Amino acid sequence: MLTVxxxxxxxxxFSKKQVCNNIISQWKMTFQASDLKEKSFxxxxxxxxxxxxxxxxxGGPWLQFFSHSNSLCTRATRAIVNYAPISEYRLRLFPRENxxxxxxxxxxxxxxxxxxxxxxxxxxxxxTIDTIGHFTMFLELNSGAFSFMS
Numbered sequence: 001m002l003t004v005x006x007x008x009x010x011x012x013x014f015s016k017k018q019v020c021n022n023i024i025s026q027w028k029m030t031f032q033a034s035d036l037k038e039k040s041f042x043x044x045x046x047x048x049x050x051x052x053x054x055x056x057x058x059g060g061p062w063l064q065f066f067s068h069s070n071s072l073c074t075r076a077t078r079a080i081v082n083y084a085p086i087s088e089y090r091l092r093l094f095p096r097e098n099x100x101x102x103x104x105x106x107x108x109x110x111x112x113x114x115x116x117x118x119x120x121x122x123x124x125x126x127x128t129i130d131t132i133g134h135f136t137m138f139l140e141l142n143s144g145a146f147s148f149m150s
Contacts (some may be wrong), residue, residue, distance in 0.1 A: 028053055040082035042062045042111060052132060065136045075139055075146040082111050084146040114145055121145050 044052050044062075052061045063078070066073040078084035087099035087109035101109035103119045114121060121142040139145060 040111075042080045042082065042130075044080070044134075044135055045128055046132060049129070049131070062132065065132050066139075071143075071147070072136070072139055076136070079111060079114075079135075079139070079146040083110065085148045086110070086114065087147065 046052055046061060052126075063073070064074070066076045083089055087097075087101065088111060090097055091099045091108070099108050100106070101113060101118060101120075103109075105119060106113050106117065109118075115138065121144070122138070
């Protein structure tokens with residue numbers, strides 16, 4: 001007797017969701033295990049003080065905060081991944097340049113220095129609560145932070 005096997009009758013949307021969930025799970029695992037992330041990626045928390053994780057629905061946890069402004073989104077992305085036009089980044093490309101912070105207080109202009117200590121920017125950043133909301137407000141109040149000089 002011949003047994004007939006029918007293919008699964010999963011919907012296209014269900015299959016697409018499964019693939020997306022698998023990709024996100026793999027990305028989260030890789031993201032958490034990355035050695036480079038610790039050195040340069042800005043760890044931010046959501047409103048409930050949980051670490052932000054990658055997600056794809058509604059633009060994910062980051063884009064919903066800055067997608068209303070191209071320049072804000074650009075500066076936020078630069079700051080989060082630490083590829084901003086600051087001395088810390090330029091030092092990797094041009095090690096012989098002067099890389100001190102223009103504020104004159106710190107020997108190198110870094111992502112952390114700009115957020116926590118630099119006198120050139122408003123001291124809105126709350127060093128005890130690194131939430132995406134506080135970060136967004138910091139960038140909105142400090143339009144020169146993580147931007148190219150005009």
